[in-house]
Amino acid sequence: xxxxxxxxxxxxxxxxxxxxxxxxxxxxxxxxxxxxxxxxxxxxxxxxxxxxxxxxxxxxxxxxxxxxxxxxxxxxxxxxxxxxxxxxxxxxxxxxxxxxxxxxxxxxxxxxxxxxxxxxxxxxxxxxxxxxxxxxxxxxxxxxxxxxxxxxxxxxxxxxxxxxxxxxxxxxxxxxxxxxxxxxxxxxxxxxxxxxxxxxxxxxxxxxxxxxxxxxxxxxxxxxxxxxxxxxxxxxxxxxxxxxxxxxxxxxxxxxxxxxxxxxxxxxxxxxxxxxxxxxxxxxxxxxxxxxxxxxxxxxxxxxxxxxxxxxxxxxxxxxxxxxxxxxxxxxxxxxxxxxxxxxxxxxxxxxxxxxxxxxxxxxxxxxxxxxxxxxxxxxxxxxxxxxxxxxxxxxxxxxxxxxxxxxxxxxxxxxx
Amino acid sequence: xxxxxxxxxxxxxxxxxxxxxxxxxxxxxxxxxxxxxxxxxxxxxxxxxxxxxxxxxxxxxxxxxxxxxxxxxxxxxxxxxxxxxxxxxxxxxxxxxxxxxxxxxxxxxxxxxxxxxxxxxxxxxxxxxxxxxxxxxxxxxxxxxxxxxxxxxxxxxxxxxxxxxxxxxxxxxxxxxxxxxxxxxxxxxxxxxxxxxxxxxxxxxxxxxxxxxxxxxxxxxxxxxxxxxxxxxxxxxxxxxxxxxxxxxxxxxxxxxxxxxxxxxxxxxxxxxxxxxxxxxxxxxxxxxxxxxxxxxxxxxxxxxxxxxxxxxxxxxxxxxxxxxxxxxxxxxxxxxxxxxxxxxxxxxxxxxxxxxxxxxxxxxxxxxxxxxxxxxxxxxxxxxxxxxxxxxxxxxxxxxxxxxxxxxxxxxxxxxxxxxxxxxxxxxxxxxxxxxxxxxxxxxxxxxxxxxxxxxxxxxxxxxxxxxxxxxxxxxxxxxxxxxxxx
Numbered sequence: 001x002x003x004x005x006x007x008x009x010x011x012x013x014x015x016x017x018x019x020x021x022x023x024x025x026x027x028x029x030x031x032x033x034x035x036x037x038x039x040x041x042x043x044x045x046x047x048x049x050x051x052x053x054x055x056x057x058x059x060x061x062x063x064x065x066x067x068x069x070x071x072x073x074x075x076x077x078x079x080x081x082x083x084x085x086x087x088x089x090x091x092x093x094x095x096x097x098x099x100x101x102x103x104x105x106x107x108x109x110x111x112x113x114x115x116x117x118x119x120x121x122x123x124x125x126x127x128x129x130x131x132x133x134x135x136x137x138x139x140x141x142x143x144x145x146x147x148x149x150x151x152x153x154x155x156x157x158x159x160x161x162x163x164x165x166x167x168x169x170x171x172x173x174x175x176x177x178x179x180x181x182x183x184x185x186x187x188x189x190x191x192x193x194x195x196x197x198x199x200x201x202x203x204x205x206x207x208x209x210x211x212x213x214x215x216x217x218x219x220x221x222x223x224x225x226x227x228x229x230x231x232x233x234x235x236x237x238x239x240x241x242x243x244x245x246x247x248x249x250x251x252x253x254x255x256x257x258x259x260x261x262x263x264x265x266x267x268x269x270x271x272x273x274x275x276x277x278x279x280x281x282x283x284x285x286x287x288x289x290x291x292x293x294x295x296x297x298x299x300x301x302x303x304x305x306x307x308x309x310x311x312x313x314x315x316x317x318x319x320x321x322x323x324x325x326x327x328x329x330x331x332x333x334x335x336x337x338x339x340x341x342x343x344x345x346x347x348x349x350x351x352x353x354x355x356x357x358x359x360x361x362x363x364x365x366x367x368x369x370x371x372x373x374x375x376x377x378x379x380x381x382x383x384x385x386x387x388x389x390x391x392x393x394x395x396x397x398x399x400x401x402x403x404x405x406x407x408x409x410x411x412x413x414x415x416x417x
Numbered sequence: 418x419x420x421x422x423x424x425x426x427x428x429x430x431x432x433x434x435x436x437x438x439x440x441x442x443x444x445x446x447x448x449x450x451x452x453x454x455x456x457x458x459x460x461x462x463x464x465x466x467x468x469x470x471x472x473x474x475x476x477x478x479x480x481x482x483x484x485x486x487x488x489x490x491x492x493x494x495x496x497x498x499x500x501x502x503x504x505x506x507x508x509x510x511x512x513x514x515x516x517x518x519x520x521x522x523x524x525x526x527x528x529x530x531x532x533x534x535x536x537x538x539x540x541x542x543x544x545x546x547x548x549x550x551x552x553x554x555x556x557x558x559x560x561x562x563x564x565x566x567x568x569x570x571x572x573x574x575x576x577x578x579x580x581x582x583x584x585x586x587x588x589x590x591x592x593x594x595x596x597x598x599x600x601x602x603x604x605x606x607x608x609x610x611x612x613x614x615x616x617x618x619x620x621x622x623x624x625x626x627x628x629x630x631x632x633x634x635x636x637x638x639x640x641x642x643x644x645x646x647x648x649x650x651x652x653x654x655x656x657x658x659x660x661x662x663x664x665x666x667x668x669x670x671x672x673x674x675x676x677x678x679x680x681x682x683x684x685x686x687x688x689x690x691x692x693x694x695x696x697x698x699x700x701x702x703x704x705x706x707x708x709x710x711x712x713x714x715x716x717x718x719x720x721x722x723x724x725x726x727x728x729x730x731x732x733x734x735x736x737x738x739x740x741x742x743x744x745x746x747x748x749x750x751x752x753x754x755x756x757x758x759x760x761x762x763x764x765x766x767x768x769x770x771x772x773x774x775x776x777x778x779x780x781x782x783x784x785x786x787x788x789x790x791x792x793x794x795x796x797x798x799x800x801x802x803x804x805x806x807x808x809x810x811x812x813x814x815x816x817x818x819x820x821x822x823x824x825x826x827x828x829x830x831x832x833x834x835x836x837x838x839x840x841x842x843x844x845x846x847x848x849x850x851x852x853x854x855x856x857x858x859x860x861x862x863x864x865x866x867x868x869x870x871x872x873x874x875x876x877x878x879x880x881x882x883x884x885x886x887x888x889x890x891x892x893x894x895x896x897x898x899x900x901x902x903x904x905x
Contacts, residue, residue, distance in 0.1 A: 329866030383817060411749050411786065
């Protein structure tokens with residue numbers, strides 16, 4: 001590797017800035033980079049000013065704290081999936097949920113609101129944030145929930161270090177509900193989803209005022225228009241025929257599509273690979289839960305990966321975002337290569353959401369979002385020992401660990417009654 | 418008589434309701450299949466009785482475990498399975514499943530889990546909603562699940578009877594029904610009943626309304642039982658008198674043979690009592706109070722569990738297990754002292770207020786006191802496929818706070834303890850001679866995300882074999898899919 005001071009020089013991290021930065025080196029870990037470099041044994045990672053400045057043997061800097069990580073495994077901070085972390089506290093208590101805009105009217109009578117961005121409702125002080133963070137989840141993508149709209153609104157990737165302005169630049173995306181769920185809102189046929197979307201797109205392109213029956217306000221037209229210029233639109237859809245239709249629709253309209261759900265995506269894997277359309281899926285989905293996913297399979301992830309489709313994992317479960325590792329581990333048990341499974345919860349979602357240059361890998365120049373594990377990070381019996389976000393150590397506590405500590409003492413004293 | 422039919426007989430005698438009703442009008446038609454013996458060799462065996470045996474053999478014959486030990490001699494016709502490097506456990510038992518009643522696909526036509534039309538529906542029986550073609554049965558089998566309790570949903574205070582099934586393919590649920598297993602009764606605490614009925618502006622709409630509802634139902638059942646007791650007393654008196662009369666008439670037979678008119682008059686005096694009308698709701702609750710039906714109660718919060726233990730004491734019934742017991746860790750000692758099981762997820766939390774205090778150490782904490790009964794359950798067609806992983810997560814979190822649970826103990830969360838909560842611990846749940854041969858062979862330590870069940874035996878019959886997919890049951894529902902997926 002390059003001498004560390006040269007790297008630091010290259011990054012402008014020498015001199016005064018270096019002296020004040022909270023530097024540390026994680027020494028001797030098995031480093032899973034989630035990059036083309038794969039896994040590096042007995043490797044050091046040097047962090048200065050919240051950024052990874054060196055990855056290799058014998059990395060060090062003056063005054064940098066040394067963390068002995070021999071026998072442990074280091075990964076990038078994990079992607080929690082598409083969630084409502086910070087947008088909800090308790091799913092069943094609607095007053096605590098800010099992820100959904102309910103119009104309470106059929107889709108063709110609605111004022112469509114692509115300008116809605118749920119990022120504005122993000123609460124970094126949510127009780128859920130530390131619960132996920134101590135398990136190694138350092139970022140998530142805020143996704144509006146399917147209310148009764150086809151266009152659900154926009155969301156962004158956010159870092160979970162507790163800062164208020166948490167959105168990661170360049171990650172804003174539009175979310176669209178299609179398939180059987182969207183059909184319910186659009187009069188009963190999924191064909192109407194395309195009809196109505198085409199109408200909205202037509203309005204977005206139109207110059208001047210639009211007459212009666214318009215789906216979009218002026219702000220909505222502006223918002224949607226931006227996505228028609230190569231913006232990222234996440235389409236929630238499972239059935240193979242819908243996935244193809246969405247991909248073609250996106251291409252016709254200048255949209256960069258992402259498939260969310262995709263339980264039947266493996267059936268059209270080659271076409272998705274060819275069109276470079278990524279899929280965000282839950283690799284545990286193997287039941288024909290409805291007639292949009294009769295072909296659901298535990299091998300969905302492995303088959304997509306083999307065909308060259310970029311995949312990321314999401315359970316969509318806010319409270320249980322921490323289980324992304326279990327999704328990845330099970331995908332490995334069902335044929336996905338280990339490195340690809342790690343990438344599906346780190347670098348690939350970062351690339352999909354446009355933050356791959358700064359997040360999702362252990363590489364020089366990346367934000368120091370790091371997790372040190374006491375074993376194989378995809379194994380259910382492994383736990384996080386230490387977590388850093390942007391180089392800052394996460395206090396390994398949450399409301400749950402405080403509850404635990406209170407009652408573990410009681411049961412050990414035979415007083416839990 | 419073999420043990421199975423002995424148990425069945427005992428059970429049917431016990432279940433004889435106050436009147437002369439059939440013990441089980443929907444009897445099991447399941448029969449233990451006939452197979453040659455199987456010898457599993459050289460495995461790491463978690464027996465479920467608390468032991469770990471390395472390099473052990475297991476001999477299965479006639480549907481039962483015959484012996485466990487090193488270097489067992491194979492019978493002449495035995496199938497031999499080389500299990501060196503593999504792990505063997507008892508079949509996994511899930512005491513909280515809605516397979517078949519909330520089937521896949523989750524369409525309206527198959528939405529049969531909650532009779533949410535009245536808060537007390539102890540008259541409904543889950544088995545009458547079970548769709549044996551639910552594809553979820555086979556995915557659960559791939560996860561090593563050999564027995565499950567299928568319950569009605571939790572919309573109601575008292576939701577109805579559960580059914581215990583073996584995870585075998587059958588056209589009817591009777592073909593899956595566990596012979597001789599006692600019925601369970603599903604009850605529910607907390608938010609679900611009050612939300613469902615409060616939303617209809619009906620009682621209960623509060624937790625105090627919930628408790629009033631359980632108590633009134635059992636008070637009604639007490640009254641019902643008293644009516645039957647009174648009837649039975651009157652019937653006994655009648656029968657006695659009738660017998661006395663018959664005896665008398667026999668004694669006088671030779672002398673007063675011709676006094677037919679007199680006999681008719683005496684018969685008239687002896688009118689048999691009329692039985693009370695059967696009430697299927699109260700009949701089930703009366704059986705609960707007699708200890709013939711086991712209460713399985715959905716209850717998240719520790720304070721509500723404590724309330725329900727008092728309600729049970731008031732009416733003289735026992736709660737066998739609290740299910741979804743997210744806060745069981747707060748009263749672990751009390752539950753162990755009362756001999757009540759807690760069935761838990763590893764880490765579900767936060768989806769509703771009563772699940773807000775979930776901790777990942779719940780299972781390990783509940784397991785800690787002496788005489789505890791911690792159970793991993795699923796309540797989910799997904800979760801049931803990976804109950805071993807749920808246990809593994811709980812073990813890891815327990816370890817971190819000094820509650821170490823070794824694999825040979827943790828496996829009891831999935832096998833012996835649920836068997837005990839179903840009253841079937843003498844028949845399944847451990848690998849011991851004489852027990853039913855429900856056996857899972859894993860490709861490694863089952864407490865790993867990478868572990869897969871390779872072979873699953875139910876009563877000695879190979880029911881799932883990862884290497885031979887054709888053995889695996891295929892739901893009728895899934896037929897034709899591959900044809901539809903292949904274009905011309």
